[in-house]
Amino acid sequence: MESDxxxxxxxxxxxxxxxxxxxxxxxxxxxxxxxxHCVRRLEEKLGLRLLTRTTRSVAPTEAGESLLETLRPAFAAIEDKLAILTAMRDKPAGTVRITCSAHAARLVLWPTINRIMHEHPDIHIELNVDSGFADIVSGRFDAGVRLGESLDKDMIAVRIGPRLRMAAYASPAYLAARGLPRTPHDLHKHACINLRLTTSGALYAWEFEQNGRDIRVKVEGHLVVNDMDLMVEAALAGHGIGFSIENHVEHHLASGALVRVLDDWCEPFDGLYLYYPSARQPTMAFRLLLDALRYRD
Known part of the structure; x- marks a missing residue:
């Protein structure tokens, strides 16, 4: 094998x-x-086409996919070993890559990361904000952040935030014109702002709970978004009822710009957890960040 x-x-x-x-x-x-040029040189040396190129996309050929099956674990093993060697230094250093939602990044991760990076300048952190569920193994992330109820069984999970609640809300003008829903079943009489899930492409069914009774409601309305901030903006503008995590809209609720509805149908649930593969040996930098993020009641 040549050097390059x-x-x-x-x-x-x-x-x-x-x-x-x-x-x-x-x-x-x-x-x-x-x-x-580098990929073309590799293909010429192997005498095989590794990638199919079109004007819109690039995809591995059968030979390319076969090569990737060998490369992925090999490079992952090299990266893990380099991370372990880096962790043997006198002070925490190296890169920690985390995938999470924008809500988790702003609410929980950023305040801690901001402090850690000032205190430990040799630690590098990459935040990949993604509203879908990224595969942290194939994406070569050190960890991800999800709600506790959606975690995979083969992951180590550490709680990094308090229990959460959902909130259904609308503008005072909308509620004055359309009235208050008394139960989740009343939502079919209202214009609701739907959320398109990035991962599956399906519309999110709103989830309510009261005294151990769970209800999932497929709402209808004239507006569908795939971003929580847009849902809040639409609700503020009077386009209907929105539904998101409570602390995402708490300042609008406090100011009266939005009014909460169906409050007694929104019970607390498991909050955010940082998770990582049980087979991976954490580096010193990762352990330091993990301990700083760990939620303490």
Whole structure:
């Protein structure tokens, strides 16, 4: 193997993971033409086409997918070993990559990360804000953040926030015109702002609970969004009833710009957890961040 072969293999894997030369080049900090040249050299040396290129997308060929099956665990093992070696230094150092929602990033992660990075300048943190459920293993993340009720069984999970509540809300003008829903079943008489789930593409069914009784309601309305901030803006503008985590709208509820409805149908549930693979050995930097994020009642 020549000296640049390992680098070209890593570049090929990055293009395949991003499904784009443009995104991979930006992530690697190289030009698109240089990246394309490296992958082409690798293909010429192997005598195989590894990627199928179209004007809109890039995808691995059968040979490329076969090569990726070997490269993914090999590079993951190398990264884990380098992280362990880095952790052997006298002070925490290295990169910690976390995937999470925008809500979790702002509410829980950022205040702690902001402090950690001032106190430990050798620690580098990458936050990948994604409203879907990223696969932290294939995405080569150190950890992810999810609600406790949606965690995979083979993960170690650490609670990083208090119990949460959902809130249904609308503007005073909307409620004056349409009236108050008394139970979740009354929502079919109202205009509701639907949320399109990024992961599945389905519309989110609103979940309510009262005295151990669970109700899931498929609401209807004239507006569908895939962003919680837009849902709140739509509710403020009087387009209907919104439904999101309580602390996402608490300042609007406190000011009276939004009014809460169905409050007695929104009981607390498990909050946010940071999770990571049980088979992975955490680095010193990761352990430091984990301990700082750990929720203490």
């Amino acid at each position: 072969d390992l680098g070209n293999l890593a570049k090929f894997m990055s293009v395949a993971q991003e499904a784009s030369f443009t995104r991979a080049a930006a992530k690697l900090g190289v030009s698109q033409s240089a990246l394309s």
